[in-house]
Amino acid sequence: xxxxxxxxxxxxxxxxxxxxxxxxxxxxxxxxxxxxxxxxxxxxxxxxxxxxxxxxxxxxxxxxxxxxxxxxxxxxxxxxxxxxxxxx
Numbered sequence: 001x002x003x004x005x006x007x008x009x010x011x012x013x014x015x016x017x018x019x020x021x022x023x024x025x026x027x028x029x030x031x032x033x034x035x036x037x038x039x040x041x042x043x044x045x046x047x048x049x050x051x052x053x054x055x056x057x058x059x060x061x062x063x064x065x066x067x068x069x070x071x072x073x074x075x076x077x078x079x080x081x082x083x084x085x086x087x088x
Contacts, residue, residue, distance in 0.1 A: 011076055018074050021040075022040060022074045026039075040073040042075055044065030047078070052081065056081075060080075064078060
């Protein structure tokens with residue numbers, strides 16, 4: 001959660017975190033052989049807009065997450081409430 005943070009800053013912070021996670025490697029021994037595991041992250045960020053319900057906010061974040069997953073590994077996608085929806 002990035003309370004009181006602009007979407008641009010939240011996206012940048014998430015991208016830095018994703019890069020750090022992707023760069024991390026976990027090594028372990030299995031039957032005397034060194035194995036290595038790497039990690040990938042997909043993230044969806046949603047902007048809270050005055051008047052949003054919790055369900056609307058979670059739906060936008062969920063949509064953003066699945067869009068990030070479809071675009072490939074180590075991605076963040078931001079979903080904002082549409083301008084037209086804000087007028088309603």
